[in-house]
Amino acid sequence: MKVKVISRSADEFTRERSNDLQRVFHNYDPSIRSQEKAVEYVRALNAAKLEKIFARPFMGAMDGHIDAISCMAKNPNHLKGIFSGSMDGDIRLWDMSSRRTVCQFPGHQGAVRGLTVSTDGRILVSCGTDCSVRLWNIPIAAPIELGGSTENSAKPISVYLWKNAFWGVDHQWDGELFATVGAQVDIWNHNRSQPVNSFEWGSDSVISVRFNPGEPNLLATSASDRSITLYDLRMASPVRKIIMMTKTNSLSWNPREPLNFTAANEDGNCYSYDARKLDEAKCVHKDHVSAVMDIDYSPTGREFVTGSYDRTVRIFQYNGGHSREIYHTKRMQRVFCVKFSCDASYVISGSDDTNLRLWKARASEQLGVVLPRERKKHDYNEALKNRYKHLPEVKRIVRHRHLPKPIFKATSLMRVMADARKRKDERRKAHSAPGSIKTAPLRKRRIIKEVE
Structure with missing residues (x-):
């Protein structure tokens, strides 16, 4: 008896350059693919x-401080390094890959309120409530790259004493100047022991400062009198000022759109502004239920991260009204500072429980070789x-x-x-004369007045 069978060559149904994967035929005719x-x-x-x-966003904690972490700074020249300062005056350089301390910078007698790194990535500037500004040489990249476990101590190369406590510091993106804030805004040079310029508008303390990434001479500050002020180093007086209903704790400029900045506010919202038009916020970012303490933009400029008093870290789109991600743990307390890593892949948060925590910017991102x-x-x-x-x-x-x-x-x-x-x-509108009551949108309602 004859048995007829269909005979096919295996080569016709095997993918090129592979012996075990079957070739897949695609027919893009929509009439055939009805489903x-x-x-x-x-x-x-x-x-x-x-x-x-x-x-699984949580990567691990970097434990070493013995007091609350108050500020952080990242080095643009070294991807894996992060600086942190605590309320007891301790400053540490961490290796994020091994999550260990590389170097310590002892010297401050009070809380460290500000950290920043120079443009060339060689000098660390710190300031605190002990009325001093200290400049440190950053160790070479070898300990970071090798992940050394030994903790080294560094000595300051310069110490500048001043007459008031400092609440923040920031370095120019391109230049040799850095700004400190406290009772007033002081502009310093690396080689001068006295401020080269000072600005003052009002009698309240200034609590945060940020230089513009596109225009080195432009900086924005926020003060405890609920104001946000713009300064230009080429002018003898401040440029513009707005007063809001609640205090702004921190600011961050968008690195890809340098005219825009976002303010982290005490009312739990973040407000994005265009520096050319300060009478109205471009966007209001809502979700936090307590004061937003710190904010930092991603290097891509498409997202920013916020840390709040409600013990959570949130990631927002630059033009989104609500957060796309929220990070929290049972042990994490009030978050005082947050930073994006230089490659926008990770988020680092510092909180009241003395821990630095490392998170993935994309919670479900696959790590390792893809x-x-x-x-x-x-x-x-x-x-x-x-x-x-x-x-x-x-x-x-x-x-x-x-x-x-x-x-x-x-x-x-x-x-x-x-x-x-x-x-x-x-x-109230329904029972009043038409047009007698006008409700301003939230973008304008939070701004009390603009001072030229």
Whole structure:
């Protein structure tokens, strides 16, 4: 009896340059692929669920300080190094890859309130409540690259004593000047023991300062009288000033759009401004339930990270009203300082519990070597989620974040209060003469006045 069989060559159905992978035939005719959208929707749903399954943002803690961490600084020349200063005067250089101390900088007698690194990455500038500014030589990159475990101590190359305590310091992005703030704004040079220039507008303390990344002579400060002020070093007086309803704790310029900056405010919101038009905020970033203590932009300029008194770290899009990510642990206390790493891959937070914590900027990002096929798969999943993000089920899974119970209750309470305030305004308008009551948007409502 004859048995007829179909005979095929294995070479025709094997992918090139491989012996074990079957060749895949694609037919892009939409009439043949009638279930294309249904299949893609299921894949987008699975991609959103897988992102939640693999979300492990916490990398580890860097333990060594014995008091609350008050400030941090990053070195643009060394990717793995991060500086931290604490309330007891201790300054440390950390190696993020091994999460160990590389070098210590003893000398301050009080709290370290500001740290910054010079343009060339060789000098560290620190200031504190002991009325002193100290300049330090940064150790060479060898201990950082090798991950040495021995802790070295450095001595300051210069110590400048002044008549008032300092609350912040920042260095020019391109230049030899740095600015300190306290009772006034002082401009220093590395080679001068006295300020080369001083600015003052009002009698309250200035609490933060940031130089503009695009224009080296422009800087912004925030003060305890609820003001945000712009200064130009080429002019004899400050340029512009706005007074808000609540105090601004920190500022950060967008490195890719140097005219825009974002202010971390005491009311739990962040406000993005255009330096050319300060009468209205460009965007209001809401989600924190307590004061925002620090803010730092990603080197890409598309995101920024905030640390808050409510013991959480949040990541916002530069133009997004709500955070895309929230990081928290059971042991983490009030967050006083946050930084993006120089490659925008990690976030470092310093809190009241004496710990520096290292987080991934993308919670579900795969670490280590990613093969080309894996990279294509990740890109395909991202494209699917972006295409179907408006559908309710995908949107719900992507947006969901587990919140600690106190923050969840505080968020619910704030939502109830906002709804009640909105209903009250609507009823007041309904029972008043048309046009007699005008409600300003939140972008303008928080600004009391602008002073030229």
